[in-house]
Amino acid sequence: SAVISQKPSRDICQRGTSLTIQCQVDSQVTMMFWYRQQPGQSLTLIATANQGSEATYESGFVIDKFPISRPNLTFSTLTVSNMSPEDSSIYLCSVVAETDTQYFGPGTRLTVL
């Protein structure tokens, strides 16, 4: 398994601002993902964070809105840019730590006013 931490755990932000979320893993991992979980909903994959190259975004998500960095095999950031109330969600990072099993961070609860 893997131990994953995220910062901040929650935040309340004003419309039009940006928030950067950090994800730290206790071991080197190849695959890292970012998800969004809107209130009462399931998880939606935003992108795959690739070490040393641009992230791979899913349909409906773009780099200008959700820029992602992955400087090494244990760390990644997701920025939610130019926020609106519709961006209020839980944002989770996950890693593949064994065979094909994903382990999730505790999530960042974002409220946009």
Place this chain on the structure above:
Amino acid sequence: GDSVTQMEGPVTLSEEAFLTINCTYTATGYPSLFWYVQYPGEGLQLLLKATKADDKGSNKGFEATYRKETTSFHLEKGSVQVSDSAVYFCALSDHPSGTYKYIFGTGTRLKVLA
């Protein structure tokens, strides 16, 4: 494409009742199957998994069997506790594609009453 269908919630049970949460899938290959649990205010925790047909995953009294003939992976527990109240997600791994992406079900909220 691949998909996961979970039974609708919420499911409300009395303590010590038997639990079944249905999960069926469609997949072109041979995916791995997972159950995750999300307690209030927390992230997702891996509950159990199965990687091939007829495998049974089990953990904390929960179990699920990978049934290829019925494309199902139903979650069961013989006697639920109040502390089992959470949202349960069924997922499959698109492993054969090499991307390790998951497809999640919609989640089933379980409420256990004392």
